[in-house]
Amino acid sequence: MSTRHGTDADPAELAGVLAAWMPHQRWFAAKGDGAPVVPRPVGRAVLGPGMTVELVEVASADGTTTLYQVPLSLRAVEDPALAAALVGRVGSDGPDGRWVYDGLRDPALVRAWLRLLADGGTATGADGTVVHGVRQPGGAPLDPDAPAKVLAGEQSNTSVVVDAGGPAPAIVKLFRVLAPGENPDVVVQSALAVAGCERVPRPVGRLEGTWWATDGGAPVHGHLAFASEFLAGSEDAWRVACRAVDAGAGFEAQARALGGGTAEVHTTLAEVLPTRPATPELLAGLADGLRARVDWAVAQAPELAPHADAARAAVDGVRQARAGLVLQQVHGDYHLGQVLHSPARGWVLLDFEGEPLRPLAERLAPDLALRDVAGMLRSFDYAARHATVGLPPDDPRVAAATAWAEGCRTAFLEGYGAVTGHDPREDAALLLALELDKALYEVVYETRNRPGWVAVPMHAVNRLLPLHLG
Template sequence: MTGPVSTDRASDEALAELLMRWVPQQRWFAHKSSSAHLQRLERTPLDEGGVAQLVALTVRTGLGDEATSTVYAVPLTVRHAPDEALAGALVGHLPDVDGAEAWVYDGPHDPTFTRALLSLVAAEEGAGSPAFGVHGTSADGGLPVPAGASTKVLGGEQSNTSIVVSAPQGSAEAPLIAKVFRVLSAGDNPDVVVQTALAAAGCERVPRPAGWVDGTWTDPSGATAHGHVAHLTEFLAGSQDAWRVATAAVAAGRPFSEEAGELGAATAEVHAVLARALPTEPATPERLAALADGLRARVAWACTAVPQLHEVAEAATARVDAVRHVTGAPDLQRVHGDYHLGQVLRSAERGWVLLDFEGEPLRPLAERSVPDLALRDVAGMLRSFDYAASSGAASSGAGGEGAGAWAAACCEAFLAAYAAGTGVDPREPGSAAAALLAALELDKALYEVVYEVRNRPDWAHIPLGAVRRLTSPPG
């Protein structure tokens, strides 16, 4: 347990004012279009000197019935002299924090913070108090945490912050990646639970675990909450992002069917292990009816958000409502939940390796942790092939017809290999799997239309084309 650091209300208020100017500008802040108001700040040191600190910042956004409160994890380092090496990570300067002038830095960019976090995991120790604190746990049989590690923050993430941890030169210890969950939610994070279960079952399709940090904080209602704060896993150095591999293939006019088939087999393997390692539930008529209700609501939401979709509303509603009448549906199980090419790495030694089992970050954690249809992951990957084809073709100036054929070949190869690995073939006309996949793929495409219209209008034609295809009569 780290030693206490004197804190006072004035220091917390000064930090809160500084963070409320800085946090809404960060990529991981979830409600950028809304006004943000501080609801609560809690903080605790993670090391003996109090340089590394963790803040739980509860922020209220929106107005009236639309208002929502979110608890963010904000790692900081608080130094009493400026550090030029951290100039790019400076959050701000304050005249008095805990009795001294302070320069406040974004913690993940400061090796001192990451080493403090790693020390908690390696020693399985805690920091803070029962009301607000954290505790590290090493994964049984997992990878060791390197001492004296160097660190580097990965760019490009939207909802979390990942830090590559490299062992000192000459060390035999494997590099790790430490993911800090920026939104704190009560309960076990699926990224920790699912990857740990897969690794414990001997599945090589996920990074090996090293450990995790769980914490206790105050939720927006004032009650005590407990959940995961960070996750440490193997870092696959030299691997390639599947999205980049696929889009490069399109741009170069190369097929991707063989790789897509291998990815289908890897996906089937992961789904099969999850069905054995974690609880499943039958797809009862009641569960399917609830799913159909949710899918109908998504159609209505999308058509309201994008009036252009009204022309397919009737066909879309009929397609998703077919789920209500499915018989013989596969059991519900734990799944990836946000599956696309960007969530997969190509390793020279291990082949396809799946990452980031958190599920859709904007969905409540409780929803992301319940068993679901494995075909939801299949639908996500089919949509990703469509996006990769269009993106790669656009970058090379290739025509849309060739991109469509490329995507269709990838989907066919993926589905064939997935069917061979699971015995569930969504290509079989009239089958339960075919009806479920059609509805789930349409649901994903409708979500994409709304997202693209709001954020990237030039991309909206990709999911719009998919919606028209998926609502057209068979053949």
């Protein structure tokens, strides 16, 4: 085991440059909420001279706070090779000043960071912050000196692909938003892998951390990063599906296989992680929560107002769900972008973290497996309609998209039911309520971010509510 220490940057100065830099990062959660960004240093672990893992807390306009993990590299001399990763400068303009860079873009810091994982090493800070590597028993080796590259396009986290062309490529995900406790991405994927499920990448290891609670309490513990096998040559299901749509090709066989793979994962999770009966009291609480989300969506998107009463009645159908339903661990944020197609393994599910800004306790709590099913059905609809945005309703391509999505829907549900022995369509009212909940959220999201896309989820709202009334 190794221990590294020593740095000379003032946390308050680093917080100052982070205040200008963080709002422009894809993983920053409080973009545009109107609150000034004032990072508060919470902890620091030192990977080596001029290489730190900073933990900083930022308050949102509503008073809630978010804890971020930000690796930083500090250089006495400006490094042109890292120009695109520049965070800012701290200290004087003389020799005591430091150039600050996004640490995961600095090969030296990445090597030190990966070595913690490879060796089971420990990095500490003067404030008591600790970062510790834990190897997965039986996991593939990780070479910290192998070529490493940051994966582009991620929203909530930052991942580094290691030795992509080597014999044991890995991908290491750094969790940007932290909370005390176990991250479901680590817990769920590891549990599936240990159970022998081939529908998830095999874990390699993880980084765990200890830091002082932000409320001034005792030290807390949580997951900082998670490493698993990198499936070279794979492609995410969203791209595969959209390519089929653009080519006018069917996707039913792939959707049926994905339904079966999803059911395999759900079945295994119900065997290896806690479950609980869906009592009438729990179903009533779920219905109340769905009604509250209807009210929230209507307040955020006025075009939903004419549908408010019908939507409330539809989600109330949850109260009459059949006896015998079980709550279990689920994916929690399931869509085509969370699935890879591997030439060797078929469909492989990723990113069991759930929605990163929800409390960990909620993300690890047992839920309805149908919530994942509903999420994937909505994703098929989005894939079908990605090329029809802006087209008039009577355009033949709109009808073709509807038929494509319906074919995928039917095939996915058939594939799922073939594995579980229970067709999700037999729980029609519950499935409709969960799909509607997802579609209402999508209307709000598109209204705020992509107004031209609002027609996609609104089409779903208009389709689902007549089904309820019928």
